Amino acid sequence: MASFLTDRVRQFHRDHPICDMLGLNLTHPRFLLDDIDLGQRDATTRRGDFPKFKDWGLSVVMCKGGAAHYDDNFKAFWKDDPTRRPGRASEDMFLSLAIKNATQLVLGGLDRFLLNVEAHPDQVVLVRTAADLERARGAGKIALLMGANRSDWFGDCPGILRMFARLGLRMITLGQATRELGYDASNETRSGGRMTALGVRMIEEMNRCGMLIDLAHTNDPCALDIIEVSATPVVDSHSNPRTLEEGDRSAPDEVMKALAARGGMLGIVPQISRPPGDAPMLQAPPAEEIEQTLRMIRYAVDLMGIDAVGIGTHFNSMAIPWITEALLEAGFSAADSAKIMGGNYLRVLRQVLPQD
Secondary structure, eight states: OOTTSOHHHHHHHHHSOOEEEEEEETTSHHHHTTOOOTTSOOTTOSSOOHHHHHHTTOSEEEEEEOSOOOOHHHHHHHTTOTTOOOOOOOOOSOSSOOOOOHHHHHHHHHHHHHHHHHHOTTTEEEOOSHHHHHHHHHHTOEEEEEEEEOSTTTTTOHHHHHHHHHHTEEEEEOOSSSBOSSOBBTTOOSSOOOOOHHHHHHHHHHHHHTOEEEOTTBOHHHHHHHHHHOSSOOEEOSOOBTTTSOSTTSBOHHHHHHHHHTTOEEEEOOOOOOOGGGOOOOSOOOHHHHHHHHHHHHHHHHHHOGGGEEEOOSSOGGGHHHHHHHHHHTTOOHHHHHIIIIIHHHHHHHHHSOOO
């Protein structure tokens, strides 16, 4: 484990499963353009890879892609971007300039991720079933879940959703921005926002497929509707209480309470700054950032209960050890800290995922 971690955090991360509800961004150009080898440690960046997830003591990481495309104009600029880390030589994801539809974009991105997983079976396990969570921990490997953004890539077709489930897709963040066929995103506030009949039908299909439903980007009426309609618990993978952080992307008390009442949970986003240029974090965050993160966690625990709160770093997994340290220093018991840092998320996953 990385040298900046304290002995107490090292031991805690050995003793308890540590989960990031949103840890790896599969739509970043470093994957879609440069094809970074996730099995090789890259010490020049704070972004996660398989060895660094192990360094940081993580057990379970949600990896999420989506319908993203970088055209030749962007590629020209990307070559000079200071955050670029050139990857390995590989085939381009797409071999011509033909217009790509959303389903092709998601398939292409997830294929590249699965190639990385398949190349490093000594380090990671792709989680398709609840049993895979235990298999990964027993083998000392990182358990990776594969998720996706938005719903335009499956649209109105249950069969496409089932096909992605067969590939191992285990989470969908419904919506991202503006209106989609079944759901309204957080910045669509004029519509009234409950799901359409199509949205209800697709929620039922996600339940049958063992897919975790993430309402992080849905608006308030739609979020409440999803929580009520879903036969299994749902999550908000990366949001903070709106009472403490204004904005439509934050979770209001009503949604937080509804999540907890149906067995779901909220993933708190740590209020920890990311170094410029994607540089690694080599020292503890400022005290005020730690305290603000604790404030978010305490508020959520007080409102929802200790069993309904987790951590979703929004692709900043390097911050995880400092959250563990902060919880223990702030007087949270080891048992309660273990729930927040991973136990609650594992409970939901075991309820939602196919059993075997």
